[in-house]
Amino acid sequence: MWFEELLITIKYYLVLQMPGSLQPVGSAFLSSLPIMTSFGGLFALATLLERKMLGRIQNRYGPNRVGPGGLLQPVADGIKMLTKEDIVPKNADHLIHFLAPLGLLVSAMLGLSVIPFGHRLIALDIETGILFFFAMGAASELAIFMAGWGSRNKYALLGALRAIAQMISYEIPLILSALSVLMVVGSLSLSDVAQAQSGGIHTWHIFTPWGFLGCILFLISTLAEINRSPFDIPEAESELIAGHMTEYSGFKYALFFMAEGVAMFAMCALTATLFLGGYHAPLPILSFIPGPVWLFGKLTSLVLLFIWIRGTMPRLRADQLMEFAWKFMLPMSVVNLIAAGVWVALDGGVAAWILSGLLNCVAYFGWSRILSQASRFNPRTYRYAEEAGVSK
Amino acid sequence: MIMDSLTPYLLLSAGLFCTGLMGVLLRRNIIIMLAGVELMLNAANINFVAFWRFHPSSEEVSGLAMVVFAIAIAAAEAAVGLALAISIYRHYRSTNPENMGDLKG
Amino acid sequence: MSLFFTITALITMASAIAAMTLRNLVHCVLCLTVTFAGIALVFLQLGAEFIGFSQILVYIGAVSILMLFALLMTRGGTELTLKRWDPVHWITGTLIGIAGFGVMSFAIFNSSLRQSKIPEAKADSLHALGNSLLSQYVLPLEVMALLLTVALIGAALIALPEKKVFRRNASFSKNQESGNK
Amino acid sequence: MIGKGILKGMVETARNLTGSFHDPDRLTTVEYPEQKIPAKENARNFPFLIYDGDDWEAGLRCVSCQICEKECPPQCIYIEKDKEKKPDFLGKMQMQPKIFDIDVSVCMGCQICVEVCPFESIRMDNDFEYAGSDRFESLLLTKDQLAKSNKYYHSIHPTEAQETDEIRVQKREDHLAKEKAKAEKLAKAKEEAATKAALSKAEKAKEE
């Protein structure tokens, strides 16, 4: 608590120094400044971390030339991106081409403003925080469309259309699985959600049947929502070069990456807030460690999980991605919502645990069994040619 | 922030409504015509919210409830309308309503 | 007049007019999203947070994207109809619009609603809205849910493309019938 | 069950992730400019010319027979004969190249010149760092750049160099034996001639 109080006191002190008419603006500025700076820097570090970890997964070193252990690699990348020529195709719609990366970055950054980083440490504490978050996610779809359409490039347009189709489809399970938490907490405000998990690790939502399945569904939808592997078909380099980013270069390209990185952080922070106790320590004894540290720790471990998945999986095809969303994710998230409803109706307790757990387990195993029997995708056994009687 | 009179909201709403109406009347592309209809619906929503805000009772939320329904129905309308537009395009290879004259004598 | 509202209203109106008159259809829809965002801002100013963010979520995130998809699927990225400049058509349309606006503003300025005073800030509109939706308006809500489901299925059915089989007309395929296995 | 294969794959990548920190079999990267893998003994890249002794011009084995020039598939060798001759390792007078150029931007390192050379004079080098700032001249190796000592050859391809030396020793021995036989034959003939002469002298003297 002391850390959060300290920050808030500093902010109020600074705000009070300003002339009266500037105070609202100054307050907003001071609230958003730490988010923008820390996540900008964090994004740079995350690119390094991702490249290092992917390298290790692939039995390589990863970047290790710039600075000690490659620590300055993001700086070098940034300088490279800044000094590159900014090419805009002749036929492109210049205004839209220019606005798209900005729109993407702004919407990603805005999403962060409703995440509670600590007790009362939230830039925009509104009643409908999570709705705001999803609204900003929806706005990023438009930015991606602008990028794809404004470039006047077939690959870019195809990539943008894929990205939007995918994001819209996965928004449904994303919101539905978040809804289970909101149902139990009974509030749309993220600080309320975080506060509901303040009692230590056993109160975290992930350790309930509906929270566990909800967390997994939420993470999968998150992967799709931020276009990361195995759902990175919008920028599938083996098919579409770079999707909606094909015609971008220089700093605008870097902005796209930054927006993607910030969106990833925002989604991970939301996951941590919804399911992993937010800024709360797993044990009440450990709560002397500031809340932001816990949140960033949880966030980083989720990012590491994403990198791990990225290092393992091939990507799905666009239509299979949709199929997965509608055939698996949507039914499972609806079932999970019912399980959360059971939990709310029974007001927690052992019976609720058993009932909702049973519901989720039966649904998952039964549905995945039905799906894999109905699907034509199975491991195969192979025959060998007869030794004798070789025929053409 | 908030205006203390209802008039500007109503004027904005009227302006948007008429713009949407103009769009429906002028354009020859069914998708943009649909956009005009959406605009008109939105204009109505502004009125609903403004009336809710200026209603003296604190418990009265009918205006908001209306807007919730309006948004949902507008979304459904857009989905069906655009699906129709696409299937009409598949049939006529055109999105111009003037070209869809099969039933004309 | 509040400065903030004035700016919002002007941007909203300007983009709405642009959305209805621009020649490039994608530009039209993009301007329309600006209008939607402006309307959402108006909602937020009025203190209807839930409605405002729902507006962004539904209109910017879904409806305008749907429109863009439909435009691209119907190859309407550029509308060439406006080439056939029809002044009579346009002037009549504009006049009807202005006349409608005139009638409405006349009604507004003569209405007793102008006198209504703004009450104190509304408390906890979100919970009140939720409660009334599930008590007072529960039947309309259910009907709306049904309508949405039907609309979803209907839209999917209407837009479903007919299945096609593509075959190559090359020499290999011709030989296939003889089948020299 | 959906997800089983994916989990199996993720376990595998996790094993590789941890393995890359302690298992040299997994992390096989060699950081090139600082570290280099020692060249394999047979490694070949571009040809060079061997010389014996210390003076590269005098000791150059090449006799400009132009077989390699003819056999080279991409025709990257250019040879011009010198008018002056010089003695080879057997002491015979042989031609020598005035110009011997190899265009390494054309050469594909196929080793056919080495196989066809009857004088053991052209061999494959394993140096691969030929980058230069001049794209024309720096990749056209001339005679002086190509000439490398037999000692160098021993250092890069010890087994092959040993074999080559043995062949040359054999050749020298054969040559010496031939010379000896020739000299003996010559001496014998001389002797015979001498005895013949002596005999005829004696006969002459007898007659007188």
Next chain:
Amino acid sequence: MTPSPDHPGEAMPQFKMHATGVEGVTEGTERMEVSMGPHHPSTHGVFRMDVELEGETITKLKPVFGYLHRNHEKIAESTSYLGSMPYTDRLDYFNSMTNNWAYALSVEKLAGIEVPERAEYIRVITAELTRLQNHVSLIGFLVQDMGALGTPLMYAFRERERILDLFESLSGARMMCNFMRFGGCRCDVSADWIKQAQSVVEAFPQFLDEFEALISENEVLMARSQHVGILKPELAIDAGVAGPVLRATGVNYDLRKVDGYGIYDRFQFRVPLGDHGDVYDRYMIRVLEMRESVKILQQALAEIPNGDYVNPKAKLRGFRPPPGEAYGRIEAPKGELGFYLISDGSPKPYRYRVRPPSLINLTILEDMCLGQTIADAVIILGSIDIVLGEVDR
């Protein structure tokens, strides 16, 4: 009813094709022509596909190649028989050993040269090692085309590296080996090399197990590759397809068994066959073939006899085969690789012709891709296993 010509339904001027010379939008439909390649990241070199799409479904696909044409056959007709041996390395630059062997085999047929037994063993060993490294890098590339961000490819290349090291210490070069000679091989294998090869071969099945655990049962891979790019056995036979692509359709045709060239009849190995002819079958057939190759290698490395590594009677310089013609073919990793030679008694071949498996297997690309999506086209192309050096020659 016809739409008026100035209506949006017709033209979309900004989407005309540029730079490729292909005409733009077909009249009045929603089809889009996309030119994939020649510098598209996943067309395996300089290959181009002119694809016509309806949505993402392929309605037409025209392979365009020739960007890497190097006039190999005519160059070979103007150099000596030995002189085109290093050029065969560069046909399919992944498998120089098998290319060498196929060429050497046809010249040996032409000139009637015997090959000593030890040389035959060396040839089998190097060819099977080549098959291992070709298949392993191919499945790496294939999974990379499906978007697995390099991890399987890196593992595959780690193993391929060990085999290339073996080639380097044997022939001096990692990829352009130029190792076979008419009547044998260029140099002998040492006992040390055989020991190294044995250790590589012993470690290989373990790697294959790891690789399969990583990806073979992955649901994403199965969904991407099963029932995609199906090739019917009849069509495959009609089109002359050979190699793993043919065997994946279920046709039992392996030249090592059928032709019995070299000494393959001495080894115990089986020929895996697929049942569906789709991309997954092509992937799995290659995995299984690698396991069989390991068996062949174990037998060959254990049984290799002493003797000459090259026929001492075979001439290196001034080689003039008698007039006649010959066609030698082997089961290269990509399929049937054949060399057709006509000699008129001069030191240069009168006619020299390559039957490249990559090119022949590529001809059925359109049949496999029609009706699939553009994402499938990429992996179907990857599963055919082409090398543009061999396609264009």
